[in-house]
Amino acid sequence: AQTVTQSQPEMSVQEAETVTLSCTYDTSESDYYLFWYKQPPSRQMILVIRQEAYKQQNATENRFSVNFQKAAKSFSLKISDSQLGDAAMYFCAYRSTLMEYGNKLVFGAGTILRVKS
């Protein structure tokens, strides 16, 4: 079974600074997808960024980028130029490509990100 670990329960960052959230996962599969989701107080989970395991290039979406280390099974999220609106709970998630798992996502425990002005 796949597992996802987020070892930082809480992180703080000064506005306009850069912060990195950590995520490691365990799987025996070679092809899979990884995601970072953001959950603000409004409760709705919002997709931040995705990474396909067979692509070596790290994904980037505006101020958000990932450092994907497949051999180390590590998938960290870097937020540059942090803004007050980035304050939220961030979840790392894994999706297998095996048919038996369908579209099931396995989530980490989450990291609360606080942004200080």
Place this chain on the structure above:
Amino acid sequence: KAGVTQTPRYLIKTRGQQVTLSCSPISGHRSVSWYQQTPGQGLQFLFEYFSETQRNKGNFPGRFSGRQFSNSRSEMNVSTLELGDSALYLCASSPRTANYGYTFGSGTRLTVV
């Protein structure tokens, strides 16, 4: 394009009762999944439906069930409610495969007293 709609947003029930939660996916999305979110257990997968068939199921007791209709709308039902069922229940929809991620609803906050 309308998002994923979950109703109701809040619900208070008494132990032993049953509850039904509803989810309307994004138009054209045929896969609907349900997750339970609690402070202690985090986000846990309940089940996934695709084309009215349950495609996958998480490790929850039989009191938790669901179904999907021909218009892809989905309901989940919890019978004989327990205090531990208090949680945020999130619904997520995607096309056939969620390679590009899910779109989530805002959830139903269920409180069992």
